[in-house]
Amino acid sequence: MISILDLVEGAFKTAISEAYPMLENPPCMVTPSTKEEFGDYQCNSAMVIVGVLFFFPFNDLYILKWIISSSLSICSSKIWIDR
Numbered sequence: 001m002i003s004i005l006d007l008v009e010g011a012f013k014t015a016i017s018e019a020y021p022m023l024e025n026p027p028c029m030v031t032p033s034t035k036e037e038f039g040d041y042q043c044n045s046a047m048v049i050v051g052v053l054f055f056f057p058f059n060d061l062y063i064l065k066w067i068i069s070s071s072l073s074i075c076s077s078k079i080w081i082d083r
Contacts, residue, residue, distance in 0.1 A: 004041075005030065005032065005041065008043075009028060009030040012028050012030050012045065012067070013026075013028045015067050015068070016028055019066045019069070020053070020067075023049070023053075026049065026052075027045050027048040027049060027052070028043070028045050029044040029045050029048065030043045030044075030045075031044065043064075046063040046064040046067070050063055
């Protein structure tokens, strides 16, 4: 049986792969949120991707927005960025 967490993680894996096709095995770290006000799940992959792409002048917010603008654009109105 597939859980909601599995579905969310799958959506982020697809989005990260599409946003950063040059990454062979892109990190996807989706977990239940630690605080209720942040929603149900959180994806903490942006900071790891910044570390992998250290030779590009990207920050974690840029990475996150790029991920959201790929496959997750359908549901981006439901995604909240903590900044």
